[in-house]
Amino acid sequence: MAYDRADWSQHYLDDRGFRPLRDSERDLITRYAPAPDGGRALELGCGTGEARGPTGPMNPGVAG
Incomplete structure (x- = not known):
């Protein structure tokens, strides 16, 4: 099943x-997509932005 914008909005609501x-x-x-030094x-x-978690602590410049 493919979600469109309305489906995602309803999912969160x-x-x-x-x-x-x-x-x-x-x-x-962490191993294959680390935030670059500096x-x-x-x-x-x-989605929830959870994938930024493993790289966020290493680099505060991560945006998700």
Whole structure:
């Protein structure tokens, strides 16, 4: 099922959650997509912004 903008809006309005990232997924993000030293990173995954978590503590310039 594909979600469009209205579907996502309703999903959040209904307070429906999403599965949290697993440790293995966090490890992959940290290993293969770290924020550059002294740089910034932009998380484009959308949703809850949880994917920025593993890189955010390493670099306060991460925006999600």
